[in-house]
Amino acid sequence: MNLDLTREVPKIDWGPYLANRTEQMKSSTIRELLKLTQQPDIISFAGGLPAPEFFPLREVEEACRYVVQSEGTVALQYSPTEGYRPLREFLARTMHKYGIPAVPENVLLTSGSQQALDLIGKILINEGDYVITSRPTYLGAIQAWNSYGARYHTVNLDDGGMVVDEIEHAYEKVLEDSKRPPKFIYVLPNFHNPAGTTLSLERRKKLVEVTGRLNLPIIEDDPYGQLRFEGEDIPPICTFAPERTIYLSTFSKTLTPGLRLGWIVCPEALMRRIVMAKQGADLHTGTFVQYVANDICQRGFLRPHVERLRQVYRERRDIMLDAMEEFWPVEQCRWTHPLGGLFLWAQVPEVINTTDFLQKALVEKVAYVPGSSFYPNADGGFDAMRLNFSFCPPEAIVEGTRRLGIALKKELGMV
Amino acid sequence: MNLDLTREVPKIDWGPYLANRTEQMKSSTIRELLKLTQQPDIISFAGGLPAPEFFPLREVEEACRYVVQSEGTVALQYSPTEGYRPLREFLARTMHKYGIPAVPENVLLTSGSQQALDLIGKILINEGDYVITSRPTYLGAIQAWNSYGARYHTVNLDDGGMVVDEIEHAYEKVLEDSKRPPKFIYVLPNFHNPAGTTLSLERRKKLVEVTGRLNLPIIEDDPYGQLRFEGEDIPPICTFAPERTIYLSTFSKTLTPGLRLGWIVCPEALMRRIVMAKQGADLHTGTFVQYVANDICQRGFLRPHVERLRQVYRERRDIMLDAMEEFWPVEQCRWTHPLGGLFLWAQVPEVINTTDFLQKALVEKVAYVPGSSFYPNADGGFDAMRLNFSFCPPEAIVEGTRRLGIALKKELGMV
Numbered sequence: 001m002n003l004d005l006t007r008e009v010p011k012i013d014w015g016p017y018l019a020n021r022t023e024q025m026k027s028s029t030i031r032e033l034l035k036l037t038q039q040p041d042i043i044s045f046a047g048g049l050p051a052p053e054f055f056p057l058r059e060v061e062e063a064c065r066y067v068v069q070s071e072g073t074v075a076l077q078y079s080p081t082e083g084y085r086p087l088r089e090f091l092a093r094t095m096h097k098y099g100i101p102a103v104p105e106n107v108l109l110t111s112g113s114q115q116a117l118d119l120i121g122k123i124l125i126n127e128g129d130y131v132i133t134s135r136p137t138y139l140g141a142i143q144a145w146n147s148y149g150a151r152y153h154t155v156n157l158d159d160g161g162m163v164v165d166e167i168e169h170a171y172e173k174v175l176e177d178s179k180r181p182p183k184f185i186y187v188l189p190n191f192h193n194p195a196g197t198t199l200s201l202e203r204r205k206k207l208v209e210v211t212g213r214l215n216l217p218i219i220e221d222d223p224y225g226q227l228r229f230e231g232e233d234i235p236p237i238c239t240f241a242p243e244r245t246i247y248l249s250t251f252s253k254t255l256t257p258g259l260r261l262g263w264i265v266c267p268e269a270l271m272r273r274i275v276m277a278k279q280g281a282d283l284h285t286g287t288f289v290q291y292v293a294n295d296i297c298q299r300g301f302l303r304p305h306v307e308r309l310r311q312v313y314r315e316r317r318d319i320m321l322d323a324m325e326e327f328w329p330v331e332q333c334r335w336t337h338p339l340g341g342l343f344l345w346a347q348v349p350e351v352i353n354t355t356d357f358l359q360k361a362l363v364e365k366v367a368y369v370p371g372s373s374f375y376p377n378a379d380g381g382f383d384a385m386r387l388n389f390s391f392c393p394p395e396a397i398v399e400g401t402r403r404l405g406i407a408l409k410k411e412l413g414m415v
Numbered sequence: 416m417n418l419d420l421t422r423e424v425p426k427i428d429w430g431p432y433l434a435n436r437t438e439q440m441k442s443s444t445i446r447e448l449l450k451l452t453q454q455p456d457i458i459s460f461a462g463g464l465p466a467p468e469f470f471p472l473r474e475v476e477e478a479c480r481y482v483v484q485s486e487g488t489v490a491l492q493y494s495p496t497e498g499y500r501p502l503r504e505f506l507a508r509t510m511h512k513y514g515i516p517a518v519p520e521n522v523l524l525t526s527g528s529q530q531a532l533d534l535i536g537k538i539l540i541n542e543g544d545y546v547i548t549s550r551p552t553y554l555g556a557i558q559a560w561n562s563y564g565a566r567y568h569t570v571n572l573d574d575g576g577m578v579v580d581e582i583e584h585a586y587e588k589v590l591e592d593s594k595r596p597p598k599f600i601y602v603l604p605n606f607h608n609p610a611g612t613t614l615s616l617e618r619r620k621k622l623v624e625v626t627g628r629l630n631l632p633i634i635e636d637d638p639y640g641q642l643r644f645e646g647e648d649i650p651p652i653c654t655f656a657p658e659r660t661i662y663l664s665t666f667s668k669t670l671t672p673g674l675r676l677g678w679i680v681c682p683e684a685l686m687r688r689i690v691m692a693k694q695g696a697d698l699h700t701g702t703f704v705q706y707v708a709n710d711i712c713q714r715g716f717l718r719p720h721v722e723r724l725r726q727v728y729r730e731r732r733d734i735m736l737d738a739m740e741e742f743w744p745v746e747q748c749r750w751t752h753p754l755g756g757l758f759l760w761a762q763v764p765e766v767i768n769t770t771d772f773l774q775k776a777l778v779e780k781v782a783y784v785p786g787s788s789f790y791p792n793a794d795g796g797f798d799a800m801r802l803n804f805s806f807c808p809p810e811a812i813v814e815g816t817r818r819l820g821i822a823l824k825k826e827l828g829m830v
Binding site for chain 2: 048183
C-alpha cells in the first residue's frame with residue numbers, strides 16, 4: 001500500500017508518561033519467536049498451536065450460517081458480561097460430569113484463558129503479593145500477573161508434577177520475607193505447560209489438604225485436560241475444594257484458538273468481582289463466537305472431535321519421542337513422556353545454554369522455546385527446552401527432531 | 416436444566432484475598448439496568464445499542480463462509496497481538512482519509528473499544544494519577560481506569576462540547592493537589608456520550624494548543640464519528656497532534672457490536688507497550704472476527720451501509736426530538752440536539768432527582784440512564800438523563816418519549 005504521508009509526524013518521549021507497572025511487563029519470548037519462526041523453511045516446535053488441518057471447518061461454517069440466519073440480531077448485539085446463558089449451562093453440565101460441582105452461575109466466559117489469568121490478577125493481586133507456583137510454570141500467567149506487581153515463590157516440579165511437599169515451606173518463606181501470606185497457588189495439573197507432567201491423585205489430595213490448612217486459594221489452569229492420550233482421567237483439584245478453587249479452561253485446544261473463548265469456574269461470591277473487572281476490561285466476550293461455539297457444542301460435535309484430536313496428538317507425541325530416541329544424544333539428555341497435551345520438556349547437558357543454542361538451532365532451521373522463559377525468577381531452565389508436538393505434521397516432526405538432535409550432537413562434539 | 420448437586424459447597428469469605436483496587440470497581444449502572452430493561456414490555460432508552468434490524472446479516476454470513484472456506488486454517492488459529500495485517504492496512508488507509516496520518520504500524524486491533532480504554536489505563540495510570548475529562552463523561556472509561564487507581568478532575572461541558580478554556584486551570588489545580596501533572600486528557604469530540612455534543616473546530620485547535628503547551632497527552636475517543644447526520648465532518652484532534660494523541664474507534668456502531676472489534680491508533684513508540692499489555696490481557700483479538708470484518712470492509716460494503724445507518728438514526732433522533740416537543744414539559748426542561756451518534760442528554764427541573772425518578776419511569780414501562788452515572792466524582796447530573804435513540808423502532812420511540820413526558824408532568828404536578 002502507498003500512504004501519502006504529506007508531513008513528518010514528530011516523535012515525543014513517552015517514557016515520563018508510562019505507569020510504573022510497565023517496567024515489569026515483558027514481551028513474551030514465545031510470541032516474539034512465533035514471528036521469527038513463521039519463515040516457511042523453519043520447523044517450529046516453539047509455539048503452542050493446535051494442528052490447523054484438524055480444525056472443524058465445516059462445522060464452524062455451518063454454525064455461523066445457522067447462528068446468523070436464526071438468531072443474527074441477538075448474536076451480533078451486545079450481551080451480558082457473564083456470557084451467553086445456554087453456553088454457560090452447557091459448560092456447567094460438562095464441568096459437573098468432569099467432577100466439578102458447578103451451576104451456570106459459577107461459569108463466566110472469557111476472551112481466551114489468557115483473559116481469565118488477567119482478571120484473576122486484577123481482582124486478587126496487590127503490588128508485591130506473592131504467588132506460589134511450580135518451576136517451570138506457564139509464562140502467560142507470569143505475563144498477566146506481572147502487570148499487577150506480583151512476585152513469585154516457586155516450588156520444584158518432578159516427573160510427577162509439582163512437588164506438593166514443598167508448599168508449606170514455600171508458604172512460610174513468603175510469610176517471613178513479605179510479612180503477608182501468598183495470595184494463591186497456581187497449578188497446572190494436567191499435561192503441564194511447559195513440563196508435560198501430570199499431578200497424581202495422591203498429590204492433588206495432598207495439595208488440597210495442605211492449602212486447606214493454610215487457607216490458600218488455588219488457581220487450577222486446565223487447558224489440556226480433555227486431551228489425555230492414555231490412562232484414566234484424574235479428578236480436577238476443584239472437585240476437592242470448589243469453595244477455594246478458581247478453575248480455568250478453554251476452547252482453544254479442543255475447538256479452535258482463533259475464536260478466543262475460554263471460561264472460569266469460580267464460587268459465586270467471587271463471580272460478582274470478576275464480572276465487574278471484566279466489564280471494565282472488555283464489556284463482554286464476543287457474542288457471535290459464543291453463539292457459534294454453543295451451536296457446535298449443543299450438536300454434540302465436540303466429544304467425537306476431541307476423541308479424534310487425542311489420536312492425532314498421541315501419534316505425534318509418539319513420533320517425536322521415537323525420533324528423539326533415534327537422533328538425539330540419548331545418554332546425555334532426558335525428557336518427559338507426557339500422557340496428554342501439547343508439550344514435552346527436554347533437558348540437555350548443562351554445558352549447553354538453550355537460549356544461546358537457539359541461534360544454532362535456527363541455523364539448522366528448527367525452533368523451540370528455551371527453558372529459562374518458564375522460570376519467573378529467571379533462576380533455572382538454562383539447560384532445558386519446551387518442544388511442541390501438536391502443530392507440525394508427522395514428517396516435519398521427524399525431520400525437526402532430527403535437525404535438533406544433530407545440532408545437539410555437534411554442540412557436544414559428537415559429530 | 417437439572418444439575419444433580421450431590422453435596423453442599425461450603426462458602427468462604429473472599430474479602431481478605433481481594434486486591435485493594437477492587438474497592439474502586441463498581442458494576443456499571445447501565446449494564447445492570449440492561450438486565451432490568453430486558454423485560455419485553457419496557458421501552459428502554461437506557462442502553463447504547465445499535466438497531467439490530469439493520470445488522471448486515473447477509474454480509475456477515477457471506478463473509479463467514481468465504482473466510483472459513485478460503486482461509487479457515489489461519490483464520491481460526493492464534494494470530495499476532497497487533498492484529499490481522501490486511502485489516503490494519505485497511506484501517507490505516509481509512510484513518511488517513513479521515514485526516515489522521517496513520518500507517519499500519521500505528522494501528523492495533525482491540526477486543527472492542529472498551530479494551531482500548533483498559534490497555535491505556537494499564538500502560539499509563541499509576542495509583543492516584545489524575546485524568547482530566549468533561550463532566551459528564553463516558554462511564555466505560557471511568558470503569559476501566561478505576562481499576563488502575565485513577566482520580567478525575569472534570570471540566571464543564573456546554574452545547575459546544577468540552578469547555579476547553581478550563582483545561583489550563585484544571586491542569587494547575589491537579590498539579591497543586593497531587594504534586595504531579597495529570598496523566599492525560601480524555602475527550603469525546605463527536606456526538607459525545609452521554610451529552611450528544613460536538614466539539615467545534617475552533618475548540619479542537621484550542622485544545623491542541625493548550626495541551627501542547629502543557630505537554631499533556633490526549634485520548635481521543637471517537638466511536639460515533641462516522642455517524643454524522645448533518646453538517647460537515649470536523650477533522651479529528653489527532654490530525655493536529657498525532658505524536659501526542661491516542662485515537663480510539665470501533666466497529667461496534669458501524670458493523671455490529673457482537674464481534675467485539677475496536678482499534679487504537681497511536682505513535683509507534685507507544686505501540687510496543689500496548690502490545691505487551693495486550694499480550695498479558697488476552698494474547699490477541701479474535702482472529703476469526705478480524706478476518707470476517709476485513710472481508711466485509713475490503714468488499715466496500717461498509718460505506719453504503721453506514722450511509723444507511725445515518726439516515727435511520729437521523730430519523731430516530733428527529734422522532735425523539737419531535738415527541739419531546741409534543742409530550743414533555745418543554746418550559747421546564749432542556750435537551751441537546753445531537754448532530755450524530757446515538758444519544759441525547761436531557762435536563763429536567765432540579766426538584767426531580769433522576770435516579771429516584773427512574774423507579775417511577777419503570778412503573779410507566781420506560782427506562783433511561785440517570786445523569787449522575789456519568790459524573791466520575793458523583794458531583795452532578797442529578798437532574799439529567801441520557802436517552803438513546805438508536806435502538807428502539809420509531810413507534811416505540813414515540814410511545815416511550817410520551818410515557819416519560821407524562822411521568823415528568825405527573826412528578827411536576829402538571830397532570
